[in-house]
Amino acid sequence: MALSNRQLQLARRPSGLPSLQDFTLTSHSLNSTLAAGQVLVKVRYLSIDPAMRVWISGVKTYFNPVNPGDLMPSLGLGEVLQSASDKLQPGDLVRGMLGWQDYAVCQASDLQRLPKDNNPSQHLGVLGINGLSAYIGLVTIAKIKEGETVLISTAAGAVGSVAVQIAKVKGCRVVGIAGSDEKCAWVCRDLGADACFNYKTVTSIRQAIRTHCPAGLDVYFDNVGGETLSAALQQMNQSGRIAMCGSIESYNQEAPKPWTNYSTLILKNVMVQGFIVMNYAQEFSGALTQLRTWLQAGKIKHREELLEGLENCPRGLRMLFTGENKGKVIVRLEPTARL
Amino acid sequence: MALSNRQLQLARRPSGLPSLQDFTLTSHSLNSTLAAGQVLVKVRYLSIDPAMRVWISGVKTYFNPVNPGDLMPSLGLGEVLQSASDKLQPGDLVRGMLGWQDYAVCQASDLQRLPKDNNPSQHLGVLGINGLSAYIGLVTIAKIKEGETVLISTAAGAVGSVAVQIAKVKGCRVVGIAGSDEKCAWVCRDLGADACFNYKTVTSIRQAIRTHCPAGLDVYFDNVGGETLSAALQQMNQSGRIAMCGSIESYNQEAPKPWTNYSTLILKNVMVQGFIVMNYAQEFSGALTQLRTWLQAGKIKHREELLEGLENCPRGLRMLFTGENKGKVIVRLEPTARL
Numbered sequence: 001m002a003l004s005n006r007q008l009q010l011a012r013r014p015s016g017l018p019s020l021q022d023f024t025l026t027s028h029s030l031n032s033t034l035a036a037g038q039v040l041v042k043v044r045y046l047s048i049d050p051a052m053r054v055w056i057s058g059v060k061t062y063f064n065p066v067n068p069g070d071l072m073p074s075l076g077l078g079e080v081l082q083s084a085s086d087k088l089q090p091g092d093l094v095r096g097m098l099g100w101q102d103y104a105v106c107q108a109s110d111l112q113r114l115p116k117d118n119n120p121s122q123h124l125g126v127l128g129i130n131g132l133s134a135y136i137g138l139v140t141i142a143k144i145k146e147g148e149t150v151l152i153s154t155a156a157g158a159v160g161s162v163a164v165q166i167a168k169v170k171g172c173r174v175v176g177i178a179g180s181d182e183k184c185a186w187v188c189r190d191l192g193a194d195a196c197f198n199y200k201t202v203t204s205i206r207q208a209i210r211t212h213c214p215a216g217l218d219v220y221f222d223n224v225g226g227e228t229l230s231a232a233l234q235q236m237n238q239s240g241r242i243a244m245c246g247s248i249e250s251y252n253q254e255a256p257k258p259w260t261n262y263s264t265l266i267l268k269n270v271m272v273q274g275f276i277v278m279n280y281a282q283e284f285s286g287a288l289t290q291l292r293t294w295l296q297a298g299k300i301k302h303r304e305e306l307l308e309g310l311e312n313c314p315r316g317l318r319m320l321f322t323g324e325n326k327g328k329v330i331v332r333l334e335p336t337a338r339l
Numbered sequence: 340m341a342l343s344n345r346q347l348q349l350a351r352r353p354s355g356l357p358s359l360q361d362f363t364l365t366s367h368s369l370n371s372t373l374a375a376g377q378v379l380v381k382v383r384y385l386s387i388d389p390a391m392r393v394w395i396s397g398v399k400t401y402f403n404p405v406n407p408g409d410l411m412p413s414l415g416l417g418e419v420l421q422s423a424s425d426k427l428q429p430g431d432l433v434r435g436m437l438g439w440q441d442y443a444v445c446q447a448s449d450l451q452r453l454p455k456d457n458n459p460s461q462h463l464g465v466l467g468i469n470g471l472s473a474y475i476g477l478v479t480i481a482k483i484k485e486g487e488t489v490l491i492s493t494a495a496g497a498v499g500s501v502a503v504q505i506a507k508v509k510g511c512r513v514v515g516i517a518g519s520d521e522k523c524a525w526v527c528r529d530l531g532a533d534a535c536f537n538y539k540t541v542t543s544i545r546q547a548i549r550t551h552c553p554a555g556l557d558v559y560f561d562n563v564g565g566e567t568l569s570a571a572l573q574q575m576n577q578s579g580r581i582a583m584c585g586s587i588e589s590y591n592q593e594a595p596k597p598w599t600n601y602s603t604l605i606l607k608n609v610m611v612q613g614f615i616v617m618n619y620a621q622e623f624s625g626a627l628t629q630l631r632t633w634l635q636a637g638k639i640k641h642r643e644e645l646l647e648g649l650e651n652c653p654r655g656l657r658m659l660f661t662g663e664n665k666g667k668v669i670v671r672l673e674p675t676a677r678l
Contacts, residue, residue: 061606225602239618247602258597263564263586265613267400272611274604279578 005030008072008100008313010056017321018053020314023072023100030103034084039111041078041094041104047124048316048329049075049158050248062276072100072313075129077120079335088113095123100313102333122302125328126162127291133277134163135287137221137243138170140280141273146171148218149237151209153228155196156183157320158328159245163221164191165300172219175212177205177228179323186326190303199228206231216240224248226257233264244274248321303327309334344369347411347439347652349395356660357392362411362439362653369442373423378450380417380433380443386463387655387668388414388497389587401615411439411652414468416459418674427452434462439652441672461641464667465501466630472616473502474626476560476582477509479619480612485510487557488576490548492567494535495522496659497667498584502560503530504639511558514551516544516567518662525665529642538567545570555579563587565596572603583613587660642666648673 004027011024034040055073056066066073076098080088085108088094096111098104114123125131137159138144150167154160155176164187167174176187176196184196195212202208205228209217216237222229225247233242265272294300305325307316309332316329343366350363373379390400394412397404405412415437419427424447427433435450437443453462464470476498477483489506493499494515503526506513515526515535523535534551541547544567548556555576561568564586572581604611633639644664646655648671655668 229601244601244604247605258599259601260597262568262583262598262601263613265583265611266586266615268613269615269618270613272604274602274607274609276605276608279608 003030003103004028005101005103006310007102008310010066010068010070010072012068013056013058014053018056018314018317020318022056023314025311030105034082034105037085037107037109038105039080039085039088039094039108040082041096041098041106041111042081042335043076043078043098043102043104043310043333044335045077045121045124046098046100046310046313046316046331046333047075047128048313048320048331049129050246050320052317053321062278073097074100074313075124076104077114077123078104083108085109093120093123095128100310102310119302121304121306121328121330121332122295124330125158125304126295126300126302127288129277130158130328131162131291132280132284132287133159133245133275134166134221135291136277136280136283137245137275138163138166138219139287140283141275142219142221142241142243144170144172144219147173149173149175149213149215150219150221151175151177151213151217151232152193152221152223153177153199153232154223154246154248155187155191155193156326157223158325160221160223161187161191161303161327162300164193166294167219167221168192169294169299173213173215175209177224183323183326190301204231206234209235219243221245222247225259230259230261233261233268233270236264236268236270238268240268240270242270242272244272245277305329307331342369342442343367344440344442345649346441347649349405349407349409349411351407352395352397353392357395357653357656359653359657361395364650369444373421373444376424376446376448377444378419378424378427378433378447379421380435380437380445380450381420381674382415382417382437382441382443382649382672383674384416384460384463385437385439385649385652385655385670385672386414386467387652387659387670388468389585389659391656392660401617412436413439413652414463415443416453416462417443422447424448432459432462434467439649441649458641460643460645460667460669460671461634463669464497464643465634465639465641466627468616469497469667470501470630471619471623471626472498472584472614473505473560474630475616475619475622476584476614477502477505477558478626479622480614481558481560481580481582483509483511483558486512488512488514488552488554489558489560490514490516490552490556490571491532491560491562492516492538492571493562493585493587494526494530494532495665496562497664499560499562500526500530500642500666501639503532505633506558506560507531508633508638512552512554514548516563522662522665529640543570545573548574558582560584561586564598569598569600572600572607572609575603575607575609577607579607579609581609581611583611584616644668646670 094111187196220232433450526535559571
């Protein structure tokens with residue numbers, strides 16, 4: 001049986017902020033005859049991540065660059081419709097690189113089967129890469145301790161919003177940085193941060209950090225790089241730690257702001273660990289067990305910004321850089337009748 | 340009994356490269372009547388270190404800034420002449436912050452008694468702060484492993500020359516960077532590096548690193564910062580480590596070269612640890628035991644550039660930045676008859 005499959009393909013490399021015109025919606029007929037080991041998946045939820053901006057920039061990362069004409073790769077959740085593998089059955093909920101499309105034909109071995117629960121999209125957020133990034137950055141890498149002061153940039157974002165909550169569970173004093181007063185209020189009220197400031201309206205990021213962290217910083221969870229990174233280092237206590245998870249400030253720029261005061265790393269005996277969470281796979285099982293326990297106990301919450309419909313994926317990506325979202329940006333695709 | 344004590348005091352803050360005119364030689368009469376717990380020390384060897392340039396710049400570090408009119412502080416070795424402490428006896432060899440002067444009156448508790456051997460100045464080099472910095476940077480922090488490629492800047496300097504030798508003992512492939520062809524030849528022939536290049540004559544530091552480290556870098560022992568740091572990071576393998584011991588490139592500059600490609604830390608999962616060796620005091624005993632064993636077995640050597648006479652201290656400091664020295668710069672002061 002042939003299915004009609006819509007795909008969003010990269011049309012051109014964005015210059016600066018990604019726009020809707022950088023992607024093309026195409027449609028083709030998908031023959032669902034599967035090779036051995038393959039499954040046909042109906043895509044249900046797509047994870048929209050800042051790293052996508054890097055994938056489409058032409059830079060070689062842990063992925064090959066995405067070129068114009070290619071299907072936009074994307075982590076997602078879906079339901080198995082047909083299976084030619086004994087690993088997965090029709091009806092299974094799976095997570096994997098499904099792409100911006102209605103249906104995906106994948107190797108069963110490339111997918112993870114997930115438990116079915118009432119809130120599947122949390123497997124793309126707090127129980128997915130974002131929750132793992134927050135946990136591994138703070139716990140495995142920065143080794144946060146009770147009573148320490150932890151600064152978290154993009155505190156209202158997908159990773160930051162989980163990081164704020166984890167640091168609170170661990171008994172830290174938590175200060176967030178976000179891009180609007182409304183987000184800051186949300187980070188304090190909803191996520192429990194002790195303070196949060198709007199980097200767009202303060203006169204000096206460094207002064208704002210000093211004001212909100214009078215005892216200095218022990219840990220900085222960095223999602224942005226640039227000026228904020230320099231300012232945070234300046235306020236760092238001896239033997240501070242920086243978990244460098246992202247440098248979103250630079251993703252849309254040809255020449256990102258350089259790091260001017262890095263020699264302070266020496267005077268303050270500071271450790272910086274840049275990380276791609278996939279390199280810490282041996283920690284995932286323990287981290288997920290811990291995250292699930294906190295989630296069930298109501299100590300942390302999954303927070304998402306839900307968009308409806310495949311055609312809204314580019315808008316979701318753009319939102320990450322215009323700062324419209326609170327929590328994880330997820331696109332939900334309409335279900336279809338079982339085959 | 341009154342002794343005539345010469346001192347070198349800071350005359351003014353240097354602008355750029357320190358010069359002989361930045362210091363004044365004074366002489367005063369020292370009354371050797373000691374308070375309880377004090378000792379009078381005849382200074383014999385003074386350790387000349389790049390960090391001194393930072394101390395006199397007015398920046399607050401782990402020390403208070405040295406101000407014009409102050410005695411220039413300096414690590415040194417001396418012989419106890421008189422003691423009002425039961426911890427030390429006349430004739431003991433001691434190490435401590437003695438200063439650029441002929442005689443020092445110190446608290447016995449601020450000094451370390453050293454074993455007497457035929458080569459006392461090695462306690463300011465391979466068995467002192469420099470050897471400890473090299474050991475702690477490579478072993479404790481960067482955790483070098485057999486077969487890894489290790490890049491070491493200022494490879495002919497006090498710390499670098501020990502670092503090259505330690506990395507070789509540990510079975511690494513070692514590539515040095517130094518500032519003259521003669522030094523490079525010395526680093527390979529005398530210290531055992533597999534390769535060493537002259538950063539002043541290569542057309543591109545990055546290309547030189549690529550040429551000499553065809554399998555990429557696993558560890559970079561950074562003594563310079565700036566352009567070399569960016570170039571090293573670019574050639575780093577996944578999960579590489581940077582032990583950031585110094586940033587000598589910036590010490591004489593108002594605006595040091597910024598770090599432009601730090602977001603590569605994320606893509607390559609690289610760790611940077613800035614360090615002041617004094618923060619690793621709990622490691623000193625084990626490190627010194629290991630260094631002494633290697634020294635006695637002839638696996639590493641103490642290398643020094645010896646100057647004679649107190650008045651040559653400023654010249655020694657300047658040499659560190661003009662790159663005239665090979666190994667540790669030490670100033671030897673004439674002995675005096677026992678009191």
